[in-house]
Amino acid sequence: EVQLVESGGGLVQPGGSLRLSCAPSGVTFSDLFVDWVRQAPGKGLEWVGRTKNKAYSYATEYAASLKGRFTISRDDSKNSLYLQMDSLKTEDTAMYYCAAIRGVFGYWGQGTLVTVSS
Amino acid sequence: QAVVTQEPSLTVSPGGTVTLTCGSSTGAVTSGHFPYWFQQKPGQAPRTLIYDTTNKHSWTPARFSGSLLGGKAALTLSGAQPDDEAEYFCLLSSGGARVFGGGTKLTVL
Numbered sequence: 001e002v003q004l005v006e007s008g009g010g011l012v013q014p015g016g017s018l019r020l021s022c023a024p025s026g027v028t029f030s031d032l033f034v035d036w037v038r039q040a041p042g043k044g045l046e047w048v049g050r051t052k053n054k055a056y057s058y059a060t061e062y063a064a065s066l067k068g069r070f071t072i073s074r075d076d077s078k079n080s081l082y083l084q085m086d087s088l089k090t091e092d093t094a095m096y097y098c099a100a101i102r103g104v105f106g107y108w109g110q111g112t113l114v115t116v117s118s
Numbered sequence: 119q120a121v122v123t124q125e126p127s128l129t130v131s132p133g134g135t136v137t138l139t140c141g142s143s144t145g146a147v148t149s150g151h152f153p154y155w156f157q158q159k160p161g162q163a164p165r166t167l168i169y170d171t172t173n174k175h176s177w178t179p180a181r182f183s184g185s186l187l188g189g190k191a192a193l194t195l196s197g198a199q200p201d202d203e204a205e206y207f208c209l210l211s212s213g214g215a216r217v218f219g220g221g222t223k224l225t226v227l
Contacts, residue, residue: 045218061214106166106175
């Protein structure tokens with residue numbers, strides 16, 4: 001069974017940084033495209049960015065509005081992916097999901113909550 | 119970046135049929151936008167229903183189907199059940215970016 005588990009959320013002050021992790025299991029890590037998606041309280045889904053799989057050299061793509069503050073990376077040795085978030089703003093408060101949704105996969109994690117507040 | 123539009127809300131009767139649509143501000147939606155459809159219930163993570171316009175996952179109920187309709191991506195629910203009451207989001211890909219629609223709140227009543 002494929003599972004995605006996010007971690008690393010919490011309370012951070014405006015201007016601070018946070019790194020979220022996503023740990024897939026039950027699937028060959030290097031095969032995965034993984035998206036990061038966020039959802040502010042009571043709002044819709046917002047695409048943050050994604051990392052492609054090994055065949056595409058783990059290339060990354062980002063939402064234009066977030067590029068420069070958010071960085072996606074992955075560590076094959078730890079079978080983990082990361083979302084580094086810098087210069088956080090109150091409007092970055094959201095549930096953050098990692099999702100392996102490309103093609104036949106279709107899997108989502110349960111999310112990790114990030115709250116940006118002083 | 120494109121703006122992706124969905125009906126804010128729709129209502130369907132139990133056993134009825136309803137079509138949700140997903141349009142793009144840049145023009146007609148095509149298979150090249152690789153449309154996805156997701157279902158989300160309150161307090162839960164989204165669930166993928168449809169990928170690449172028409173393809174279903176093993177867990178997608180047969181009553182859901184995806185298509186292109188009048189320049190938009192479409193999700194049709196045939197034979198609605200109370201359990202289908204949820205919010206539905208589409209996702210389109212374009213030029214290395216992906217954009218979600220604002221979501222359709224579907225009421226089964």
